[in-house]
Amino acid sequence: RTFRNAMSDLRVAREFLQHYLPKAIQDNVGLNTLQLERESYVDQDLALLVTDVLYSVKTKNTGSAYIYVLLEHLSQPQKFASWRMVQY
Numbered sequence: 001r002t003f004r005n006a007m008s009d010l011r012v013a014r015e016f017l018q019h020y021l022p023k024a025i026q027d028n029v030g031l032n033t034l035q036l037e038r039e040s041y042v043d044q045d046l047a048l049l050v051t052d053v054l055y056s057v058k059t060k061n062t063g064s065a066y067i068y069v070l071l072e073h074l075s076q077p078q079k080f081a082s083w084r085m086v087q088y
Contacts, residue, residue, distance in 0.1 A: 003053075003071050004053055007053045007069060008036055008053075010034055010035075010036065013034060013036075013053070013055065013069075014031050014032075014034055016069075017031055017034070017067065017069075018031065021067075027060075028059055028060050028061060029057045029058070029059050029060075029065060029067070030057055030058045030059070030060075031057065033057050033058040034055050034056075034057050034067075035055060035056045035057070036053070036054075036055055037054040037055060037056055037066070038054070053068070053069040053070075054066060054067070054068050054069075055067045055068075055069070
């Protein structure tokens with residue numbers, strides 16, 4: 001919840017993305033157009049899902065794109081944690 005609250009501040013989100021997004025992606029998106037999107041939606045099976053943090057941005061080539069930020073804190077190392085991320 002703390003992470004989501006902080007990343008709802010677009011100034012904080014831009015700084016975070018400037019630090020962690022690869023330069024090739026940063027060169028193709030306008031981080032100054034960053035907009036926070038709704039945090040819940042209904043999938044094709046009509047299940048209610050909640051995102052961590054979802055943004056939309058304008059791009060140079062395709063017009064627009066989404067940036068989904070997922071941060072997972074694990075109190076202990078887990079061998080298959082990356083597979084869980086794919087499921088998200």
